[in-house]
Amino acid sequence: MKQVSIVIPAYNEEGNLEKIFHEIDLVFNNLEDYNFEIVFVNDGSRDNTQAVLEDLASKHAEVKYIEFSRNFGHQFAVKAGLDEAEGQLVISMDADLQHPPRLIPEMIKKWEEGYDLVYTIRKYPKEISFFKKKTSNFFYKILSSLSDVELEKGSSDFRLMDRKVVDNMKTMSESDVFLRGMVKWMGFRQYAIHFEADQRFSGSSKYDLNKMLKFAFTGITSFSVKPLYMAAYLGFFFSGISLLYIPYVIYAFIAKTEISGWASLIMTIVFFGGVQLIILGIIGSYLGKMFKQLKHRPTYIIRSKNF
């Protein structure tokens, strides 16, 4: 029998845990050669998630849980699950059933065919807001153009990893975790499965706009230094323009044509003041990342676990 660990981050997901356990249990009833365990990671939930998990664990030996000391965020919760899971295969998926367990047999089949990593790309269902779809596609476009890893739009954190992929992942000690990029960066034999995401079963999305923007920003700054070089390109561009403008100003001075300066002066100052602050901010955010990394803090703290 081969052991499959399923890592499920849960932040205020009390209504979904039982359901997802039973769905996964059903799937594995039909998979003869595989045993499963579920590693739930309670990411500092404020509802009854922990109680539900303890109850589930007391009834089913396959249920394991890790409780964080506070909310560390989705990516860290998945990371913790990967660090602790012991299966020969590890699958990470969301708790809200948007990642359908029925895909698991197909993923495992691909692994049997020799792929080390089976990741999934979601097509959004019609019900998902236009705004979320557009912002998400925009993000993947920017990320792909800025960074060295190519991420397909709709990449999700529903994936199957071979033990050797997980072991390599464990050696990556980044303080900002962006799993989609890290996994892509690692290489190995990867296979993509396309699927249509289901509706969230219970509760509401935990990714508000703020978290989404943060996530996007981490994704870009963790995988690219191109924003840092943007200053140089802008510098060349504006120097080029000034080379055209300066002769005109000299000519106007010599020819003593009346030049009214106030409006253009203010505009230039405000504009370049803004550009410079943005560039400083970009440099600052990389500096901040280095600072965070240098502190060598653990990326998450476990309050309790049952294994």
Ligand code: UDP
């Ligand atoms: N999640 C988490 N910590 C957080 C936010 C989310 O562990 O701070 C989990 C959440 O419980 C779910 C998964 O991450 O299992 C994806 O979150 P969600 O479904 O809210 O995101 P969406 O599908 O709306 O992008």
Ligand code: MG
């Ligand atoms: Mg979801």
